[in-house]
Amino acid sequence: MAELEMQALFEATGAARENAWINSLEQYRRMYSRSIEEPEIFWSELAESFFWYKKWEKVWDCNFDIAKKPIRIDWFLGAKTNLSVNCLDRHLESGRGDQSALIWQGNRPDEQRVLSFRELHREVCRFANGLKTAGVKRGDVVSVYLPTVPELAVAMLACARIGAIHNVVFSGYSAELLADRLVDSACRVLITADGAYRGKKPLPLKQNADKAIEICSKIHNHRVERCIVLRRAGLPVSTRPEIDIWWHELVRELPDRCEPERLDAADPLFILYASGSSDKPKGIQHVVGGYMVYTGVTFKHVFDYHDGDIFWCTADIGWVTGHSYAVYGPLTQGATSVLFEGGANFADPGRICEIIKTLGVTHLYTSPTVIRTLMKQGDEWVDKCDGGSLRILGTVGEPISPSTWRWFREHLGKANCPIVDTWWQTETGGVLIAPLPYAIAQKPGSVALPYFGVEPAILNDQGLELSGPAEGKLAIKRSWPGQMRSVYRDHQRFEESYFRVFPGYYFTGDGARRDADGYYWITGRIDDVITVSGHRLGTAEVESALLAHAAVTEAAVVGYPHDLKGQGICAFVVLKSGIEATNELQKQLILHVMDKVGSFAVLDKIRFTTGLPKTRSGKILRRILRKISSEYSDLAAASESVKGTGVEKPQSD
Numbered sequence: 001m002a003e004l005e006m007q008a009l010f011e012a013t014g015a016a017r018e019n020a021w022i023n024s025l026e027q028y029r030r031m032y033s034r035s036i037e038e039p040e041i042f043w044s045e046l047a048e049s050f051f052w053y054k055k056w057e058k059v060w061d062c063n064f065d066i067a068k069k070p071i072r073i074d075w076f077l078g079a080k081t082n083l084s085v086n087c088l089d090r091h092l093e094s095g096r097g098d099q100s101a102l103i104w105q106g107n108r109p110d111e112q113r114v115l116s117f118r119e120l121h122r123e124v125c126r127f128a129n130g131l132k133t134a135g136v137k138r139g140d141v142v143s144v145y146l147p148t149v150p151e152l153a154v155a156m157l158a159c160a161r162i163g164a165i166h167n168v169v170f171s172g173y174s175a176e177l178l179a180d181r182l183v184d185s186a187c188r189v190l191i192t193a194d195g196a197y198r199g200k201k202p203l204p205l206k207q208n209a210d211k212a213i214e215i216c217s218k219i220h221n222h223r224v225e226r227c228i229v230l231r232r233a234g235l236p237v238s239t240r241p242e243i244d245i246w247w248h249e250l251v252r253e254l255p256d257r258c259e260p261e262r263l264d265a266a267d268p269l270f271i272l273y274a275s276g277s278s279d280k281p282k283g284i285q286h287v288v289g290g291y292m293v294y295t296g297v298t299f300k301h302v303f304d305y306h307d308g309d310i311f312w313c314t315a316d317i318g319w320v321t322g323h324s325y326a327v328y329g330p331l332t333q334g335a336t337s338v339l340f341e342g343g344a345n346f347a348d349p350g351r352i353c354e355i356i357k358t359l360g361v362t363h364l365y366t367s368p369t370v371i372r373t374l375m376k377q378g379d380e381w382v383d384k385c386d387g388g389s390l391r392i393l394g395t396v397g398e399p400i401s402p403s404t405w406r407w408f409r410e411h412l413g414k415a416n417c418p419i420v421d422t423w424w425q426t427e428t429g430g431v432l433i434a435p436l437p438y439a440i441a442q443k444p445g446s447v448a449l450p451y452f453g454v455e456p457a458i459l460n461d462q463g464l465e466l467s468g469p470a471e472g473k474l475a476i477k478r479s480w481p482g483q484m485r486s487v488y489r490d491h492q493r494f495e496e497s498y499f500r501v502f503p504g505y506y507f508t509g510d511g512a513r514r515d516a517d518g519y520y521w522i523t524g525r526i527d528d529v530i531t532v533s534g535h536r537l538g539t540a541e542v543e544s545a546l547l548a549h550a551a552v553t554e555a556a557v558v559g560y561p562h563d564l565k566g567q568g569i570c571a572f573v574v575l576k577s578g579i580e581a582t583n584e585l586q587k588q589l590i591l592h593v594m595d596k597v598g599s600f601a602v603l604d605k606i607r608f609t610t611g612l613p614k615t616r617s618g619k620i621l622r623r624i625l626r627k628i629s630s631e632y633s634d635l636a637a638a639s640e641s642v643k644g645t646g647v648e649k650p651q652s653d
């Protein structure tokens, strides 16, 4: 089967191909070689299409070698720019002011807001002035705990305008996780909403924010000084005049012009926390210049963006996909971006079709989880769905199986649209490996070939680079402009996490295979990160939540293949002596983890045991647990397999 799948090739033809920015394999290869051989000229040319107050003195200067510390990544050295000017002002000057920048669809079908570039510019300037009034200065961190509403994009762009560093925290995260992120980033200003809508239930965001602020002050002695609250859901909220201020009151009477800061290309733009191997998430730090250029050009090339296209990235803005391809990438190119508050994961298929149809969406960029959810509803509704406007489909976040890929192509794309399966990470800022839609033929399940300037490598366990067809660990050999620059306030952790294991390379944490055509196939994470419905989660984060429960003495968490979510969460739990493993306790633990981590962190399997398999030095043997959790859905069988490993017959799921 796998071999057969590898033979399948899909190639786009027709007028769209002729007009494409890159429309043949030969053109791709020529540009790719140039990007590797003459990176200075290549990236200078691409960067020229952006607005700069001052051009760079040098294109790049990097050190990937941990033996010659520090690890340093620098692009467009000496240049000055402002990302909000690139996303807004320059489009007003070029006559795009009346074009829609953001089309927002509320959770309720009758709620829609359209912001033209001119209107978005005004909102951003006004809120940037509001931030200044609230005491925010260049270099300060501003945390944003908002759902996908236009104000989230406004807040990000306002920070970018005044040189503040935004730290968006996914609105599905719990108060505890928000508090961790506020403390770690030493953040004093938080933006939130009274509530948010996702699916059917309103989320009490302000209540969570209050709790987080309290945890900050009581446990960590960290004071959040200001909380700006957007009125969204009409939920009652407590307001403390010394901290809270309504968004609308803050901006009332403020001017809608705001002089942008002239920022260094190397100034921080944002941090976004991502799970890793420990229970402490990493503040992935991106900078103004390199991130701007990289998200802008990858948006243009990978999605073959042209004027008039309507781009819908279904990811929540709280994740990097939303940052790069719902906000910054599209806006730098003057594109129209569709935001959907409801979250595609929760929407019924009819709603998705309706949005595509009424807005004339040309690009749908989504995740395998969303596609699997749609698939589950049967083909009938989707076959009736008028997706005639669609030109390109995209997927990201987890490996997509060839059958899901084919379903996506045939039923949503009506066999007419190229599919770009894009591989990248929070750390990479933008897409690193993907088939350029009109230049690179697609194989279902493969992310195909590297973007310009990206040099992937497959390494064996010893760190030896393999050539030709090979399978191993995926690393990147040289820097690209969108690369993260540091872990916020912990550069050493950046060096240790990404450059220590395989000296000389950026290590991705993923496994991959390269076939005889040089196509890459991502096989999944090889560290302790799991991807649940496209959400990245550290097993250590879930374990530490479990350990905080009074009944638990030891816990180990692993991911296992799950039909709908991609990976499910399986927890092995050792209870304190005298505590009985009841169904009631199982339920309690599930709710406890959701409360501590976030509503998406649902334990799919809990297995009570009297001990965990460990090495002599006490390290948990996750490999064994992974095997148990994935190989046996039948619990009686699982108990057989664990004899001698210390894991006992588990309770029912």
Ligand code: WT7
Pocket (backbone or CB within 6 Å): 274, 320, 321, 395, 396, 397, 398, 399, 400, 421, 422, 423, 424, 425, 426, 427, 447, 508, 509, 510, 522, 524, 525, 531, 535, 536
């Ligand atoms: C991890 C990064 C960057 C977008 C959203 C996720 C997995 C990402 C693919 C893909 C197979 C993929 C990898 C990666 N991943 N895209 N097209 N095929 N796996 O960002 O939360 O930083 O997670 O997502 O395992 O390392 P993230």
